[in-house]
Amino acid sequence: MSNPAEAAVADTRNRLIQAARVAFMEEGYRASVDGIAARAGVAKQTLYNHFPSKDELFSESVGLVSAAIVVTLDGQTDDVRATLLRFGAAFRQKVLGDEGLAMFRTLMAETARFPTLALAFFAKGPEQTAARLADFLGSAMAAGRLRQDDPRFAAEMLVGMLNNIDHFRRLSSNTPLPEALEESRIGQIVDCFLRAYDPNH
Structure with a gap:
């Protein structure tokens, strides 16, 4: 004790x-x-x-805060779409949520004052999230569930799609999407990503 x-x-x-x-x-x-x-x-x-x-x-x-925004892929299964839908929902909740946006605003305003801090934030938060997503996508590619490609590039592309213009919209208006529209948006993004990495094309 x-x-x-x-x-x-x-x-x-x-x-x-x-x-x-x-x-x-x-x-x-x-x-x-x-x-x-x-x-x-x-x-x-x-x-x-x-x-x-x-x-x-x-x-x-x-x-x-940087540790808090790391998104894991807990509960992943062979169902790539289901795993990515859960990931997308968790990612957008953390990055586009009130806390994530508030810290983004604060940190960006102080980047010139704390350049090494901004780098550390990236390494502990967004970088860790992208690396974990790349590991999952790489495994799915190796198993033939996704088209073979650079998993890190694929991870960064999906993260970019999930963030997209909604990040700027939230920063500007501070108004989240209605729940039903948010769920639909995540599904559209994930399905678009999966079409790009369809192993049969």
Whole structure:
């Protein structure tokens, strides 16, 4: 069992990161340290005991979000279409959802200030998602369920199709598609992708 004091320190640190994540998504990098400490229910000095600078707290928050947007292919089966439909729904929910869009806006606004952080976000989030999708598609190609091609290219193309103009539409209007239309859109995208990789053509 962990030491109670160590557990308390870990709990405080986690509350600070979670509070910072929400604050940065709502207010951008301009979110105040005082406000973040208040959200976490701690004194400002306690925040600085855990994070010597606001930059470090921002980095921790971005790392948390980048890990959260990684989309896995859990429950995959030999039914490629069913697996890709589940993947598409999960991907769009995370990337086009309120939290994903908020962090995208915040990070893009601070890319010039934190160039290495933006690269780390890509490596921990979008890159991991594309790599896992490429592994699945490569296996499907090897089994003859998809046309042979570069699985990484195929993965990036599908991710691009799933993101498409809807990402800009959400960023501009902040209005999600109705649920029925969202489900239909994912099905259309996946079916278009599968036609392109039909092993019989």
